Amino acid sequence: MARLLQQVQSKMFIFAHRRALGLLDGEYGSLFKGRSLDFDDLRAYTPGDEVRDIDWKATARHGSPLVKRYVAVRRQTVLLVVDTGRNMAALAASGECKRDIAVQALGVLGYLAHRHGDVVGLVHGNAEGSRTVPPRSGEDHLERLLQDVRRSAVLDGGPSGIAHQLGHVLRTFSRRMLLVVVADGLLPDAATEMLLRRLQARHEVLWFTVRDAELAGPGDSDAFEVADGSGIPAAIAADPAVRAAYLQAGIEREQRRQEVFRRLGIAEGGAGGSADVLPELFALLERHRTRTSRGTGRTASSGRPTFSEGPQHAG
Amino acid sequence: MELSFWWVLPLAAAALALAVNRAARRARGRDVRPVAHSERLTALPEYRRALRRHRRWLATAVVAGFLLLAATALAAARPAERSTTRPELRNRDIILCLDVSGSMAGTDAAITGVFEQLAKEFDGERIGMVMFDSRAVQLFPLSDDYDYIAGELAAARKAFDDGGDAFFSGTWGGNGSSLVGDGLASCLRSFPGDGNAQDAHRSRSVILATDNYVSGTPVFTLEQAAQLATPRGIRIHALNPGDLDYGDDKDQPGARLRAVAESSGGSYFAPDNPDAVPGIVQKVRESEATEHQGAPQLVVADRPELPLLAALLSGAVLLFAGWRLER
Known part of the structure; x- marks a missing residue:
């Protein structure tokens, strides 16, 4: 029991040697604007x-x-929204399984929330359907969430479709909470962007990207696309002209993604390997904090619903 | 075309099927990386171009590999050509024995003309030439130096055509003229070796051109000379352009000549004009040829050129395609 969570905790402990763990706690604690x-x-x-x-x-x-x-006046709710379609069973940039990195990130966030005394829920699934684990507290619950994610994201599972999970969250949860979306390096289309915009209006949204494997690297073995099973011969991927075009296209794609998230006002961060998860999460929380503290005035003036559980504390 | 080891082909096919089967099974268990969002790469026009190129070379390599296998299997099955040949023996000795008395000039010229032509296509045959009137003169001995023979024959034909007396001067001065018996005897003695030691490997024939009108007393009569031919295994083919015999009298010159020729196993011709001579010579050669053919032989010759050439080419293509694919 609690194996996955123990792994996450041990990683956090190692990280704490380099950076005070309280730092993460501090970053996490400031996720919510509400103060009693x-x-x-x-x-x-x-x-x-x-x-x-x-x-x-x-x-x-x-x-x-x-x-x-x-x-804290009341417990906050953290909802982890995870893609557990086939895509997450593919390889990440580091060569690890993306699922493992996602579990790592979810574990860190869940554990931070747990230490903070918050409840953690989970929405995961693929294009064929979403499953919800209601928010609860406790390490056992957290472990169960992680196990759920790890069990679901397999190669012969359904195709990925994070928009389904986002729509599901939009339909199911109306109370304000912290949404942490863990997905891969997809380029959100217009419909997904609209969903995110509506979610962003109702909740706090963070986006954690598990970076996909590089496709055109030298010395890689043959690859296949998990969505449709089509193959990518290594000989072609290693072609210098193809590689150059791929790198250029990759930069442009990443710029387009960043542009989407900037438009939405959603903090985005990501890791390509499990070693990067903690620092990248820290950076993501930091980015979210600066973004929201900058955006507070704007939010208030535009009349969007703010966190209203308690009066804003004016420092 | 037939295959010596036809059973190699089914063996090769079975081996190929086994190899393909095993390769397919290995490919299924091979380590391939699962990746997501491959459209990052596969949507690129550069990738599509490279993929098309890759597929072309792959198809080329597959076809070349299959061809290589098929060609080498075919070569290993030893394609062979089976044929029967009757080897023609070209080991003939011919002596032209020409009566050069004035009446024979036209026939002699035709005969030398024919042999002048034939000398160009001789291969292994030897010919010699003896001319006689009252004395016999060997113009050239049996030889297979065809350039030399052609030269001598040309000179002789020119002399026959022009009536060059100096050329024939050695044939005069004997006791009489047209001493056919002496002439034939000289011709028969012109074959190498003496007496009955017949060379089993070479056929011997004499083409005797004469009208058999003898004036004077020869040392040998025609019949006596002909007796020399039998122990030596020499056939006498006689050409008599002036066969003017009447009736069946066996003492007439033409009849005597025919008797001599046929008794030696040869043949007798009496052409009306010199133009018929080439046909006669051809007939003589053919009859000699049919009598001296070897036993029919079964010849099985390996013909691996085509399969091996195909294997070489497809192997080269396969190597090139493999190099392109590896790059």
Whole structure:
């Protein structure tokens, strides 16, 4: 029991040697703009904390930055939206299975949420259907989510279609929560973009990309497309002209993807290997924080629903 | 065309089927990378071009490989051509024995003309020439130096045509003229070896051109001379352009000549004019040829050229295609 989660935890522990684990906690804690007014205590500032949480008077008295801690009014809900179609059983950029990297990322986020006392739910599936695991707390629950994802994303599963999961979330969940979409390097089409726009209006949305395997590398073996089984001979993929065109097209494609996410105002990050998951997740949370703190005023002025569980704390 | 080892073909086909089967099974279990969003690569025009090229070379390699296998299997089955031949023996010795008395000039010229032509296509045959009037003169001995023979025959024909007296001067001065018996005896003695030691490997014949009008007393009568022919195995073919015999009298010159020729196993011709001579000579040669043919032989000759050439070409194409595919 709890094997997958233990693996995730051990990776996080290693990461913590290089970067304080509290840093991640801090980044995670600032995902939600909501603050209660119930002052708990003061604690030392750690990088990643919101500047507006700093108690300047106490800081002046104490000599080093202190931040105010509040008791969370209620549990937040984190919904992991995962593609568990055939695509996720393919290889990632590092040569690992994309599923394993997705599980790694989900585990980190889930564990952070667990430490924060939040409940974690899961929506996963493929183009043929979505499955929902209702949000709950606890490590066992988290482990079950990870096991679900790992079991579902197999080569002979259904074709991938993250839009189905996004639509499912849109139909099923109306309460505001943190959506973390874990999918591969797909280029969202217009319909998906519209879905994301509507989700973004209702929830906090993060997008974590599991980067796909490079197709035109030298010395690779033959490959096949998981969607339709068509083959890619290694001899052609290694052709210098094809490789050059592929690299150029890859850069343009990535630019188009980034453009989509920038239009949507969704923070996007991704990892091509399990070693990159923690730093990239950290960067993603950081990016989301700066984006939302920048976007707060705009959100308020445009009249979009904001997190209304408690009054905004003005630092 | 037939195959010496026809059973190689089904063996090769079975081996090929087995190899294809095993290769297909191995390919199924081979390590291929599952990837997603391959349209990142496959949608590129460069990729499509390269794929088309790759497929063309692949098809070329498959076809060439199949051809190579088929051709080598065919060559291994030893395609052979079976034929029967009756080898013609070209080991003949012919002595032209020409009476050069004035009446024979036309026939002699025709005979030398025919042999002048024939000398160009001789291969292994030897001919010699003896002319006689009152004395016999050997113009040239049995020889297979065909350039030399052609030259001598040309000179002789020119002399027959022009009536060049100096050419025939050695044949005069004997006791009489047209001493056919002496002349024939000289001709028969012109074959190498002496007496009855007949060379089993070479046929011997004399073409004797004479009208058999003898004036004077020869040492040999015609019949005596002809007796020399039998122990030596020499056939006498006689050409008599002036056969003026009446009735069946066996003492007439033509009848005597015919008797001599046929008793030696040869033949007798009495052409009306010199133009008939080439046909007669041809007939003589053919009769000699049919009598001296070897036993029919079964010849089985391997003919691997075509399959091996095809194998070489397809092998080269296969190597080139493989090199292109590996790049």
